[in-house]
Amino acid sequence: MITLIWLELQKMFKKWRTYIGFIAIGLLTLIVQLALYFTGQKMIDSQLRSFEQSFIVVGNLFNGYFIAHLILGALIIHVPFLIVLVGGDLLAGEATAGTYRMLLTRPASRLQVVTAKFIAGLIYVVVLLVWLAFLSIGVSLIIFGSGPLLSFGGGGIVIIAENDILWRFLGAFAFAVLSMTTVICFAILFSSLVQNAIGPIVSTMALIFILLILSALPVEFLQNLRPYFFTSHMFQWDGFFRDPVDYSDILNSTWILLGHIAGLYLITTYIFIKKDILS
Amino acid sequence: MLNSEQVIEVRGLTKKFGSLTAVNNLDLNVYRGDVFGFLGPNGAGKSTTIRMLLSLIKPTSGEMKIFGKSITKNRKEIFSKIGAIVEKPDFYLYLSAYKNLEILGKLSGTDTSKKKIMDMLELVGLEKRYKSKVKTYSHGMKQRLGLAQALLHDPELIILDEPTTGLDPQGMKEIRDLIIYLSREKGKTIFLSSHILHEVELIATRMIIISKGTTQVEGTVEELLKSEKVVVTFEVDKIEDAMRTVNESKWKGNFKSISKSEINFELTKNEIALLNKYLIEKGILVSAVVPVRSLEDYFLRITEGGAK
Numbered sequence: 001m002i003t004l005i006w007l008e009l010q011k012m013f014k015k016w017r018t019y020i021g022f023i024a025i026g027l028l029t030l031i032v033q034l035a036l037y038f039t040g041q042k043m044i045d046s047q048l049r050s051f052e053q054s055f056i057v058v059g060n061l062f063n064g065y066f067i068a069h070l071i072l073g074a075l076i077i078h079v080p081f082l083i084v085l086v087g088g089d090l091l092a093g094e095a096t097a098g099t100y101r102m103l104l105t106r107p108a109s110r111l112q113v114v115t116a117k118f119i120a121g122l123i124y125v126v127v128l129l130v131w132l133a134f135l136s137i138g139v140s141l142i143i144f145g146s147g148p149l150l151s152f153g154g155g156g157i158v159i160i161a162e163n164d165i166l167w168r169f170l171g172a173f174a175f176a177v178l179s180m181t182t183v184i185c186f187a188i189l190f191s192s193l194v195q196n197a198i199g200p201i202v203s204t205m206a207l208i209f210i211l212l213i214l215s216a217l218p219v220e221f222l223q224n225l226r227p228y229f230f231t232s233h234m235f236q237w238d239g240f241f242r243d244p245v246d247y248s249d250i251l252n253s254t255w256i257l258l259g260h261i262a263g264l265y266l267i268t269t270y271i272f273i274k275k276d277i278l279s
Numbered sequence: 280m281l282n283s284e285q286v287i288e289v290r291g292l293t294k295k296f297g298s299l300t301a302v303n304n305l306d307l308n309v310y311r312g313d314v315f316g317f318l319g320p321n322g323a324g325k326s327t328t329i330r331m332l333l334s335l336i337k338p339t340s341g342e343m344k345i346f347g348k349s350i351t352k353n354r355k356e357i358f359s360k361i362g363a364i365v366e367k368p369d370f371y372l373y374l375s376a377y378k379n380l381e382i383l384g385k386l387s388g389t390d391t392s393k394k395k396i397m398d399m400l401e402l403v404g405l406e407k408r409y410k411s412k413v414k415t416y417s418h419g420m421k422q423r424l425g426l427a428q429a430l431l432h433d434p435e436l437i438i439l440d441e442p443t444t445g446l447d448p449q450g451m452k453e454i455r456d457l458i459i460y461l462s463r464e465k466g467k468t469i470f471l472s473s474h475i476l477h478e479v480e481l482i483a484t485r486m487i488i489i490s491k492g493t494t495q496v497e498g499t500v501e502e503l504l505k506s507e508k509v510v511v512t513f514e515v516d517k518i519e520d521a522m523r524t525v526n527e528s529k530w531k532g533n534f535k536s537i538s539k540s541e542i543n544f545e546l547t548k549n550e551i552a553l554l555n556k557y558l559i560e561k562g563i564l565v566s567a568v569v570p571v572r573s574l575e576d577y578f579l580r581i582t583e584g585g586a587k
Contacts, residue, residue, distance in 0.1 A: 007382050014374055098369030102428065105333045105365065106386040107358040276336035 004112055008120035012086065015093075021082035021128050025075065029135040032071050033143060040067070044150070064141030065149040065165050069241060071136040076176055076237065079128070080183040080208055086124050087187025088200035090117045091272065095195040095279045104277060114192075114272045118265055121184040126177055133173050151241045158243045171240040175250065178257045179234040183208070185264035192271045195279055230260050284311040285347065286436055286468045287332065292341035294327050294492075301327040303492040305341070309470055309485075314462045316483030316500065317472040318578055324492035325472045326366055329440050332470075333363055345436065359388055362434035364442055368425025372414035376405055376424050379413060380431055389432035399427045404453070418445035426454065430461075437461065438470045443478060451478070458482055476578050488581050495581045511551050512541045513558065514567035521563045530554055 012018050036043075044062045091114070094100045103113060149160040149168075160168065186207060190200035211231040214222050226232050233253035239246055289307035293300065302324040309315045319325045330336045332343060334350055343350055345357045370379045377396055384391035400406045403423040413421065422445050429437055439458070443451040459482055461467040473479050479486055480500060487497040496503055515521040518540055525534055525542065533550065535543040546554060551568060558565050 003385055007385055010378075010382065011371060011374075014371075014378075016373075097371065098367070099371060101333075101335060101365040101369065102383055103386065104335055105358065105361070105363050106383070107355040107388060108386060109354055274337070277330065278336065 001112060001116065004108055004116035005119050005123075008090075008116045009123060012090075012120055012124060015089070017085050017089065018124070020085055021079070022131055024082055025079070025128070025132050026135060028075060028078075029071055029132070029139070032074065033067060033140060036067055036070070037143060060145060060147035061150045061159075062144065063147035063149075064137065064144045065147065065162075065169075067140040067144050068136040068169065069149060069151060071140070072132070072172065072176075073238065075132065075136075076179075076235070079132070079176075079180055080234075081205055083125060083128065083180050083184050084187040084201050084204040087121055087184035088191050088204060089197040090121055090188050091191040091268075092194050092197040092200055093191075095277075096197060098279055100277045100279055110273045111269060114269050118185070118188060118268075121188055122177075122181055125180045125184055129173055129176055129180065133169070137169060149241070158241065160241065160243060168240040168245075171245075171250075172237040175237040175240070175254070178254060178261075179237065182230055182234070182257045182260045182264070185261050185268070189264050189268045189271075192268045192275070230257065233257055285309070286311050286313070286345065287315075287470065288342075288344040288347070289328075289332075290342045292328065292331060292343060293339045294324070294331060294336065295339045301492055302331070302338075305489065305492065305494055306497075307487060307494075308497070309468060311468050312462065312466060313485050314458065314469045314471060314483045316479035316486030317470060317489075318474075318476065318479060318486055319489040321474075323489045325489065326440060327492075328489075329363075329365055329438060329470075329472060332438065333361070333365060335365065359432065360435045361438060362429035362432065362436070363438040363440075364422075364425040364429050365438075365440050367418070367441075367444065368421050368428070370413040370421065370424060370428075373412060375410050375412055376400060376416070376427075377409040379424065380428055383428045384431045387432035396431070399431050402430070402457075403427045419447065419450055422446055422454075423450070426457070434467070436468045436470065440472045441474065442471070443473070443475060451475075455482055488578060490581065509546060509548065509551070509570045510535060510543055511546050512543050512567070512569045513554070513565055514541050514569070515558065516540075516564040516566065518542070521558060524558065524561045524563060528557065530557065 041062050044066070094103060104110060108116075146162060148162050149165045151158045151160065183204065187200050187204040190203045191197065194200060208231060211229040215226050215229055215232055233256050236250055236253040239250045285308060287307055287309035289305060292302055292305040292307070294302040305324070305328060307328075317325055317328070327336065331338050332345070332350075334354065346360065348357060350357055370376075371382070374382070377400070380396045380399065381391045384396065389395075397406055397409065400409050403426050405420060405423055405427065408416070408420070413424065416424065422442065426439075426442060429439070442458075443454050446454060455478060458469055458471065462469055462482075462484075471479065471483060483500050485497075485499050486503065488495045513521075518537070521542060522537060525531055530544065533544045533546055533554070535545050537543070544550075544554060551570070555565055555568055
């Protein structure tokens with residue numbers, strides 16, 4: 001199994017489309033950091049103006065953690081669209097290339113093959129998010145320095161002490177891995193149904209768009225359905241930056257996303273095992 | 280039959296795609312050491328059968344055993360002993376030939392040392408292009424690489440679906456020679472599907488002809504062709520004397536047609552030698568005996584629904 005996963009990763013990282021996500025995140029983070037480096041202080045001053053009338057603000061609030069939180073919030077909604085480029089290709093890419101015939105006439109079973117692809121997909125998600133974490137936290141800390149984290153989420157302003165921040169980022173990124181794994185699982189499921197990677201990429205993107213739009217519409221019926229949309233739970237990572245952290249919400253979303261991942265894996269495996277390879 | 284040990288045993292194999300029956304109640308027997316020719320016109324069900332043998336598609340009904348064991352229950356053991364090319368060989372185009380073989384070798388659980396891979400590439404004549412990405416390869420080169428991946432893990436059974444497609448005559452001969460070498464020197468069992476009937480005639484020990492998904496004939500190539508009448512052209516020096524001699528003999532019934540210096544007869548393989556001897560004894564100089572009908576005609580007759 002380890003060999004299979006290793007081979008999947010080799011194939012994945014030899015394709016240039018795999019690096020689109022890394023390049024896009026690298027560029028976007030750099031642009032945001034540059035923009036904030038030159039204009040960010042003004043932005044934070046204007047946001048804190050009313051706040052400063054009641055409180056005395058000491059220390060460096062415009063720091064690496066603040067930038068990292070800002071970047072994470074801005075980019076995490078776009079990361080799914082980068083992830084599906086790889087996920088959509090995992091199975092359909094083999095069908096397009098005709099390599100199923102080589103791959104599936106080897107001793108490894110289809111269950112092992114599809115499991116290896118899921119695990120390779122998960123590893124890709126982790127590596128991509130570690131890259132995002134490195135750029136957003138690591139590079140931001142180098143450029144902007146350290147300090148307490150000012151967070152505007154949850155309908156108010158929260159300031160988190162410097163020694164209380166890092167674990168929250170760890171939790172947020174771990175949750176983001178879960179969210180993005182759900183996305184890549186959808187892409188792999190769609191990828192198992194077709195012979196071309198374009199279909200699963202577009203389908204997964206369309207699914208996310210549709211669910212996000214439906215969630216946003218102020219219609220009671222749709223609002224009642226909202227908790228059942230996986231997209232409603234994808235952004236729970238920000239819960240780690242509340243004070244106090246509402247673990248019940250995070251745990252509830254975690255179970256829902258884990259359920260999605262397990263369900264999507266089982267459905268994909270069933271389809272893949274039953275599939276006639278006609279390509 | 281070189282050996283009585285059955286390597287492939289298929290009984291009542293059927294595959295339906297909706298209302299279309301691609302393979303209908305097919306039986307197959309391939310024995311150890313066979314070069315088994317698998318013949319049939321386009322759409323006869325050859326590739327579907329091969330895909331079922333390799334578990335790429337699921338049969339609607341029927342039983343398949345390879346090395347005496349069920350494929351579904353003994354997949355790992357069976358597939359580690361099979362090498363295959365299914366239709367055209369496709370590879371990871373963005374990888375080099377070497378990397379492709381390394382990946383496929385590892386999937387087969389075989390030694391993927393540089394020496395082993397380079398030896399295999401040398402065997403198929405691709406050692407100088409081992410670093411090139413497969414997307415830069417011609418169809419013939421991919422076909423050779425297909426053979427290399429099929430042989431890399433030293434399989435006991437080699438399933439080849441149209442292995443010489445896209446090769447030039449020299450390449451075709453090299454592959455034919457390689458198949459003969461693998462069979463005779465290495466004792467491999469070879470299941471060869473080909474539309475080039477002459478190729479099967481040259482290298483196969485046993486064969487099956489299928490049409491519309493069902494078996495038409497099965498047996499050794501020699502047995503099947505022995506009783507089959509072949510049109511043979513005799514080139515003779517004195518055409519009129521030769522015709523008179525033929526008309527006065529029992530060979531009159533075998534006469535088909537005549538041209539400037541050639542007479543065509545319809546004969547069995549054994550009769551060719553007897554007629555040749557008869558003409559020489561009657562003072563007719565025979566300068567050439569050319570069979571113009573062989574497996575190809577036999578194949579056409581069988582698949583067009585003629586007599587078995």
